[in-house]
Amino acid sequence: MEPADQFYGDRTYRCPDPEAHFWDVGAPVRTVTQQEAEADSGLKVIQGWV
DSSP: OOOEEOTTSEEEEEEEOTTSOEEEEEEEOSOOOHHHHHHHHSSOOOTTOO
């Protein structure tokens, strides 16, 4: 998977290691408000779930 920006503000990509295990790698690239995340994803974001 090529690097891609996600609705929650991270840039992620997936890559295999030499033993064919896949790794998901991500880093934050922008701050996203709850309203932006809900609008971009079409989902309701519930804060405080543990």
